[in-house]
Amino acid sequence: MAWFGLGKNxxxxxxxxDTSGITQQEVSKKSGVPHSTISEWCDGSKRTRPIRRTALKVLRAIKELTGEAKEYEDFWA
Known part of the structure; x- marks a missing residue:
C-alpha cells in the first residue's frame, strides 16, 4: 500500500x-542522485533547488520512468 504524500508538505x-506513482527510490536509482537529495527536493517545506546538471539527471530519469518530458522550471521555477 502506498501512502504517497500523506500529511506532508x-x-x-x-x-x-505522487500522482505518477513513482517512488523517490526509483528516481534515485535511475538518475544516480542520492535518495536523501531527492527526498529533500520533494519536501515542500524546504526551498532547495538543484544545479541544472543534477536536475537534468532527475529529469531524464522521470522521462524514462513516465514517458513525460519535463523541464527544470516545471519543478524548480
Missing part, C-alpha cells in the same frame, strides 16, 4: 511523483 516534484 510537497513540492511540485513531490506532487508529480
Amino acid at each position: 510537497r513540492s511540485a516534484l513531490g506532487r508529480f511523483l
